[in-house]
Amino acid sequence: MTASAVSALPESLDSNAVARLSRDEPAWLRTLRSSWWRRVEADPWPSSAAEEWRRTKLDDLPRDGALLTDPPRATYEVDSALAEQGVVFTDLASAVREHPDLVQSHLGRRETIIPQGSIWARSLAAWTGGTFLYVPRGVEVDGPLMARTELPAGDYTYLPHTLVVLEPEARVTLLEEISSPDGASTWFGGTAELVVGPGARLRYANLQRLGDGAWRIGAQRTEVGQDADVITLNAEVGSLVSKMGLDLRMSGKGGTSKLLGLLAAGGKQMIDINSCQDLLGSHTTSDLLYLSALYDEAHAAFYGVTRVRPDAKQTSSYQECRNLLLSPKAGAEPIPVLEIETNDILRCGHGATAGAIDPVQRFYAQSRGLSADEAEQMIVRGFFERVVAQIDSEPIKARILDALASRIGYAELDGIAA
Amino acid sequence: MTDQLEIRDLEVSIGSKQILKGLSLTVKVGEVHALMGPNGSGKTSLAYTLMGHPDYRVDAGSVSWRGEDLLNKKMTPDRRAQAGLFLAFQYPSAIPGVTVASFLRNIYNAIHHPKVAAAVASDGAMPKYTGIPLAKFRKLMEEKMALLQMDPAVAARYVNDGFSGGEKKRLEMLQMAILNPTMAILDETDSGLDIDALRAVAEGINATLSPEMGVLMITHYQRILNYVKPQFVHVMLDGRIVMSGGEELSHQLEANGYDWVREQVGLPAGIGDEVSEPVAEHV
Ligand SMILES: Nc1ncnc2c1ncn2[C@@H]1O[C@H](COP(=O)(O)OP(=O)(O)O)[C@@H](O)[C@H]1O
Ligand SMILES: [Mg+2]
Numbered sequence: 001m002t003a004s005a006v007s008a009l010p011e012s013l014d015s016n017a018v019a020r021l022s023r024d025e026p027a028w029l030r031t032l033r034s035s036w037w038r039r040v041e042a043d044p045w046p047s048s049a050a051e052e053w054r055r056t057k058l059d060d061l062p063r064d065g066a067l068l069t070d071p072p073r074a075t076y077e078v079d080s081a082l083a084e085q086g087v088v089f090t091d092l093a094s095a096v097r098e099h100p101d102l103v104q105s106h107l108g109r110r111e112t113i114i115p116q117g118s119i120w121a122r123s124l125a126a127w128t129g130g131t132f133l134y135v136p137r138g139v140e141v142d143g144p145l146m147a148r149t150e151l152p153a154g155d156y157t158y159l160p161h162t163l164v165v166l167e168p169e170a171r172v173t174l175l176e177e178i179s180s181p182d183g184a185s186t187w188f189g190g191t192a193e194l195v196v197g198p199g200a201r202l203r204y205a206n207l208q209r210l211g212d213g214a215w216r217i218g219a220q221r222t223e224v225g226q227d228a229d230v231i232t233l234n235a236e237v238g239s240l241v242s243k244m245g246l247d248l249r250m251s252g253k254g255g256t257s258k259l260l261g262l263l264a265a266g267g268k269q270m271i272d273i274n275s276c277q278d279l280l281g282s283h284t285t286s287d288l289l290y291l292s293a294l295y296d297e298a299h300a301a302f303y304g305v306t307r308v309r310p311d312a313k314q315t316s317s318y319q320e321c322r323n324l325l326l327s328p329k330a331g332a333e334p335i336p337v338l339e340i341e342t343n344d345i346l347r348c349g350h351g352a353t354a355g356a357i358d359p360v361q362r363f364y365a366q367s368r369g370l371s372a373d374e375a376e377q378m379i380v381r382g383f384f385e386r387v388v389a390q391i392d393s394e395p396i397k398a399r400i401l402d403a404l405a406s407r408i409g410y411a412e413l414d415g416i417a418a
Numbered sequence: 419m420t421d422q423l424e425i426r427d428l429e430v431s432i433g434s435k436q437i438l439k440g441l442s443l444t445v446k447v448g449e450v451h452a453l454m455g456p457n458g459s460g461k462t463s464l465a466y467t468l469m470g471h472p473d474y475r476v477d478a479g480s481v482s483w484r485g486e487d488l489l490n491k492k493m494t495p496d497r498r499a500q501a502g503l504f505l506a507f508q509y510p511s512a513i514p515g516v517t518v519a520s521f522l523r524n525i526y527n528a529i530h531h532p533k534v535a536a537a538v539a540s541d542g543a544m545p546k547y548t549g550i551p552l553a554k555f556r557k558l559m560e561e562k563m564a565l566l567q568m569d570p571a572v573a574a575r576y577v578n579d580g581f582s583g584g585e586k587k588r589l590e591m592l593q594m595a596i597l598n599p600t601m602a603i604l605d606e607t608d609s610g611l612d613i614d615a616l617r618a619v620a621e622g623i624n625a626t627l628s629p630e631m632g633v634l635m636i637t638h639y640q641r642i643l644n645y646v647k648p649q650f651v652h653v654m655l656d657g658r659i660v661m662s663g664g665e666e667l668s669h670q671l672e673a674n675g676y677d678w679v680r681e682q683v684g685l686p687a688g689i690g691d692e693v694s695e696p697v698a699e700h701v
Binding site: 359366370374378383384385 | 466469470471472473494495496498500504505507509510511512513514515516520521524525528529576577593597607
């Protein structure tokens with residue numbers, strides 16, 4: 001642990017630590033933190049009997065590290081014209097100081113699904129970083145906003161929380177990127193709440209490039225308002241263990257969402273995604289598409305629930321999970337669950353595959369002069385394209401392709417030595 | 419004369435099944451050979467073996483290209499391609515998500531732009547592109563597509579993904595035209611084409627043909643040979659070449675069928691033929 005990067009006094013995560021975090025904070029936030037911490041104390045860890053937690057055991061989670069109380073701050077750049085229109089894009093702690101009313105009315109107001117409850121509660125109690133983005137009614141932000149954080153080396157615990165609020169008819173695209181050096185047993189939380197108001201449009205990408213010893217135990221809660229249009233993308237590239245809970249609520253009538261995922265994992269990486277697409281409102285559409293390329297001894301698990309509630313009439317939903325196994329020791333376990341509580345639906349389905357590259361396809365590419373590695377990279381690149389093609393922001397696409405380049409190379413650079 | 423592909427007494431098996439049973443054939447650069455044979459006689463197995471498919475085990479014999487031993491372990495399929503060999507597949511594979519344009523540029527660079535040992539950028543920035551300049555490549559591709567009467571929109575489609583049989587075969591010919599090999603093995607490039615597609619493909623072959631290129635044209639039917647004239651015709655049955663001749667042999671074969679060949683060489687009818695079928699293809 002580098003002492004300079006992490007607070008000098010080890011802060012183990014307990015009620016005192018939470019109280020100390022709150023020392024200089026407004027009373028409402030102190031109350032908020034302590035009420036979420038009481039939830040943690042009542043129910044500190046997910047039950048390993050829960051279906052969502054059967055594949056990732058938290059026994060080896062590096063939980064003795066100090067709390068990272070002074071995390072590096074991403075650069076938050078937002079046009080002054082947008083700022084004048086009321087757009088707020090900053091870190092959560094600054095937002096508390098500069099826009100307390102705004103933060104107070106949205107932060108920590110909502111529950112998430114039970115299996116993620118303790119993860120959610122812990123970061124709402126103990127967050128020390130994260131992004132705050134607020135886009136007022138009808139304001140359209142052109143071009144992507146980016147929050148990139150490079151974490152220091154160290155065996156610490158960091159539980160940032162991101163809050164994104166789009167008022168009705170607002171539009172914005174955001175990338176959050178997190179990276180850390182290899183070799184440290186970091187416990188990285190990383191929860192996000194995305195609240196998308198009626199008629200608003202959100203494109204949210206999360207790029208995880210943590211070091212090879214990091215445990216990422218995160219959760220995302222997305223609420224899609226009436227006629228809102230949301231695409232989220234989670235690109236999981238780094239970490240030793242990555243566990244992500246996706247809580248998607250299609251609450252407003254006519255809302256549309258896509259949950260996209262790109263996973264590239266090797267070594268002994270374990271990635272475990274559990275999604276819950278909860279269709280509450282009528283005429284909603286929710287699609288999930290996760291693509292994973294698994295190398296070496298990497299494993300991925302997907303436990304995905306689609307819940308179509310009695311009022312969710314005339315809805316369409318799908319979950320699709322495709323896994324390319326690049327090594328005989330890699331594995332994937334997709335488990336879709338559909339709970340349909342009305343007959344009046346347009347569609348509710350799932351598709352899942354896990355398999356190796358077709359040897360003839362590999363031979364075909366190799367017979368054209370590509371080395372075995374180049375052929376494989378090209379095939380995986382093509383495999384990812386179904387998701388990559390849906391990233392309509394070029395700078396975000398470039399960041400994601402850059403993160404994947406060590407696995408799949410660069411499509412543009414076919415004259416280059418590997 | 420070493421400017422040739424020389425196959426001697428080749429025996430190949432897959433699993434425990436012997437497929438090629440002592441096959442010999444020499445194709446010189448500048449020559450066009452037709453290899454005809456019924457289904458199941460081993461034509462594709464020969465093509466795959468020549469290109470280095472890992473599943474085909476060579477038990478005996480030799481294969482050399484321009485004096486170099488192709489059966490050397492180092493001669494992986496990509497090395498063979500870089501040495502000038504090209505195989506047009508009977509059943510080309512789809513590569514979803516990879517556009518024809520990107521694929522062609524990749525394979526062009528793989529063949530024509532030997533890799534430079536670029537220093538890996540330590541800051542994680544994208545390394546510099548050293549292949550054919552984009553504009554130049556575009557021009558080359560468009561020129562060759564026009565030659566094969568291909569819809570330019572094909573460049574933006576994914577390789578063979580959802581292509582019709584005819585589109586796939588044209589794309590094989592486009593790859594050949596762009597890579598400009600010195601020895602092309604065409605595995606039933608004429609099968610499943612309607613007459614217009616056949617003509618376009620044949621014109622493409624003829625336009626790519628040169629005295630610097632040898633062709634082994636594997637076919638089931640005589641039809642394509644009306645467009646691309648072979649100097650040599652070989653008939654393959656049950657893993658061997660049983661008859662060789664000039665162009666006239668293809669006409670005799672068309673008139674008399676493979677049973678005539680069997681009679682001539684003293685094999686019982688039906689041997690080396692998985693499904694007995696007429697030689698002429700009806701479109
Ligand atoms: N991958 C394979 N596994 C087992 N048998 C094969 C395989 N490929 C070809 N064969 C067999 O080898 C023989 C020759 O097949 P092939 O080379 O495809 O013939 P052709 O191209 O002349 O129709 C056939 O009996 C076929 O069933
Ligand atoms: Mg064949």
